[in-house]
Amino acid sequence: MTDISAQPWMTGEAADLFAMATEFFGREVPAGREKWEAQQHVDRSFWRKCGELGLLCVNAPVEYGGGGGSFLHQATIQEAYARLGDRSWGNTIHSGVVADYISDYGTGEQCRRWLPKMATGEMLGALAMTEPSGGSDLKALRTRAVRTDEGWRISGSKTFITNGGSADLVLVACSTDPSKGSRGISLVVVEAKDAAGFTRGRPLSKLGQHGADTTELHFDDVLVPASNLLGQEGQGFAIMMGKLPQERLMIGITAVNAIELAVAVTTDYVAERNAFGGPLLDKQHVRFELAECATLAKVARVFLNECIRVHLSAGLDLATSSMCKWWLTDIQCQVVDRCLQLHGGYGYMTEYTIARLYADARAQRIYGGTNEIQKELIARSLKATGRY
Structure with missing residues (x-):
């Protein structure tokens, strides 16, 4: 695995955070993984431990219980967690x-009302963006929020919602004025406890990421106070679009760590596994496959580091964040598949890390906007500017 503390964006303070988070995750995640996968969500006690260590809401202002940090600190925590190859925690x-x-x-x-409790793991x-009929098409939202004298009344359904089964606070993307298209989309906050008309569907049975809390959510004339509108009415689509580059960069961090872990565990495996009179690593084909995968891992890490550097200094533009998301997740799936092949039949056994990496990787090319959507966004930027 790459020495993350040697990365150009890893400052001394971030390196200390990385060391602390790595020690904590290395102890707690393997111990909890089997239970989390069986119950399809991470224990609330794990969230609270993370809160006690300051690993939650690290970017939020100190006056609201957060860490007062920046994306650098959030990326550092994500790196420490992703290196374990686990995809259960929805932080x-x-x-x-x-x-x-x-x-x-x-x-x-x-x-003041929400962030302190989020920082401790209490909330x-x-x-809730994706809908059963819309997928990546956020402009086609059907969930409605209607303003009344009592507040906002929300009706509709969402699917594939991370943390959906456990969430106490749900930011719901709603159409508040269908006549305005994307300019009529708003974000309304539902406090799930005792919200009449709010129900959760069953945990969704997924190909991979079995410990992740992923559910459907249903809103049947759910009433929330008018003060639960986040930002201005009609600003929701712009808010979501503005934050997507950072979300896609976080997906890229997960992808690169999975690539590096796949190469590391496969190198160890072929060095130990004997076939046809000697270690698999002695076979030229195996060495060439690993050489290619290791090169892809190196290039992926360099690209990711550059994206992080740009985001920390000036903010990552939409087109580059799309390049980051689609290419890194595509390479993740390619490398993990090739590494699984080098494991032979054992690569198909779930007790091996490579099998979990394989199952978990596939969703990376779908959420955060499908990779096909990313390519369309990149192409539009080329058409608009004639350059990249």
Whole structure:
């Protein structure tokens, strides 16, 4: 695995955070993984431990219980966790998306009400964007929020929602004025406890990422106070689009760590596995396959580091974030597949890390906007500017 502390964006403070998080995750995640996968969600006690260590809402302002950090600190925590090859913990959405939305667009009252509890793990966050009929097409939202004298009344359904089964706070993308298209989309916050008309579907049975909490959510005339509107009415689509580059960069961090882990565990395996009179690593084909995969891992890491550097200094543009997301996740799937092949039949056994990496990788090319959508966004930027 890459020495992450040697990365150009890893400052001394971030390196200390990385060391602490690595030690904690290395102890807690392997111990909890089997249980999390069986129950299809991470224990709330794990979230609370993360809160005690300051690993939640690290970007949120200190006055609201957060760490007062930047994306550098969020990326550092993501690196420490992703290196284990586990995909159960939904902190990318909780801290990297929901808490950031509230910090950047919430009122002072909203920040005081929600962020301190999110920082301790007492309150978990989810973002409800995707709908059963819409997929990546956010402009086609059918969930409605109607303003009344009592507040907002929400009706509709969402699917594939990370943290959906456990979330106490759900940011719901709604159409508040269908006549305005994307300019009529708003974000309304539902506090799940005792919200009449709010129900959760069963945990979704997935190909991989079995420990991740992924569910359907249903809103049947759910009433929330008018003060639960996040940002301005009609600003929801712009808020989501503005934050997608960072979300896609976080997906890229997961992809690169999975690539590096796949190469590492496969190198160890072929060095130990004997076939046809000697270690597999002695076979030229095996060495060439590993050489190619290791090269792809190196290039992926360099590209990711550059994306992180740009995002920390000026903010990553939409087209580059799309390049980051589609290419890194495509390479993740390619490398993991090739590494699984080098394991032979054992690569298909779930007790081997490579099998879990294979099953978990496939969704990376779908969520955060499918890779086909990413290519379309890149192509539009080329058409608009004539360059990249």
